[in-house]
Amino acid sequence: MxxxxxxxxxxxxxxxxxxxxxxxxxxxxxxxxxxxxxxxxxxxxxxSLKDQLEVFSSGLSLLPETPIWENYSRAWTEASFGQYLLNTVIVTVCTVVLVVVRCAMAGYVIARYKFAGKKVIMVVLVATLFVPIGYTIIPVVEISQRLGLLNSLSGMVIALSGAAHVASILLYMGYFRGVPKELEEAAVIDGAGFLSVFFRVMLPLAMPVTATVTLLTFLATWNAFFLPLVFTFSRPDLRTLSVGMLAFVGENSVDWSGMAAAAVISLLPVVILFVLLQRYFVEGMAGAVKS
Incomplete structure (x- = not known):
């Protein structure tokens, strides 16, 4: 060499x-x-597997001396987290369905149609991003009370799904702008109307964005606290998981081990859903930004 x-x-x-x-x-x-x-x-x-004393005495140690699985059964039965979980699932699923359909249709119309006041609508939608959520609670509760929707799961669903959800609309709008118009034209030639074109052609094509919006709405609704708290003041049986955490806070003490077990129960569905939809979440975000 x-x-x-x-x-x-x-x-x-x-x-x-x-x-x-x-x-x-x-x-x-x-x-x-x-x-x-x-x-x-x-x-x-x-x-969640330690007793009340060990939570503080063990410091940063992760291994409990003796796992106490009764904390989970106590959170599930005594703290009524079984009922809270059912309430949360009902509210979250209904809210996600309403938000996906409404935001997808709004994004489709804004992206594909020209009409008077379109720019004004876009300005108003973007402006709502800068409005703190706390400012809207009072009018939402007032309207719900006048409509007889307070202290009900249906009223909670309408209140949570009735927000602007601007980010979801923009995601759909960005995606639909990149879809070839020939697909719509072919469907119209075959005799399809607006709803047929939207539900049979456009919405199925936007599945990655739908997965992204589903995940974002699921997380926001599942973790919502202020609106469910206000809507369940006089109906503790309608509490969601996030509001149900208050059951572990007493006047002079806090049940930390029970609260940790309840928090694990609350987070498991979120983690499972994210694992299932993470690929579609990334594809939806990338597709909308690229468009």
Whole structure:
């Protein structure tokens, strides 16, 4: 082997080692960041298996001395989290369906049709992004009370799904703008009307965006607190999971182990849904931004 080839091999080896070293350093940094991110959730699962004293005496330790599974049964039965879970599922599913249909149709009309006042509508929609949610609770509750919808799951669904949901509308609008118009024209030639074109052609094509909107709406509704709290002041049996956490807060003490068990019960459906829809979530966000 010549001297030039040997020098080239040495340079390649040094460069290769440097690249690998940088890769390992980045992997270690990302791994540490992931552990810091996941640790609170793991600690919560660990706290749900400890007694009240051990939660504070064990510090940052994750392994309980003796797992206490009764915390989960206590949260499920004594704190009525079984009923709260059912209420939350009903409210969340109905809200997600209403938001998906409404936002998809609004995004489709704004993206594909020209009409008077279109720019004004867009300005108003974007402006609502800067309105704090707390400012809208009082008028929403007042309207719900006048309509006789307060203290009911149906009123809660209408209140949660009746918000602007501007981000969801913009996602659908960006996606529908990139869909070829020939698809609509072919459906119209075949005799399809507006609803047929929307539900049979356009909405199925927007499945990645629908998955994204479903996940975002699910998370927002599942974790909603202020509106469900106001709507269930006089009806504790209609509480959702987030409001039901108040059952573990007493006048002079807090049941931390029971609250941790209830929090794990509340988070499991969210984690499962995200694992199932994460691929569609990424595709929907990328497709809408690209369009």
């Amino acid at each position: 010549s001297t030039a080839q040997t020098a080239t091999g040495r340079r390649w080896s040094v460069g290769h080692i440097r690249r690998r070293l940088v890769w390992w350093i980045m992997a270690v940094i990302v791994g540490i960041g992931a552990l810091l991110w996941v640790y609170p959730f793991v600690w919560m699962v660990s706290a």
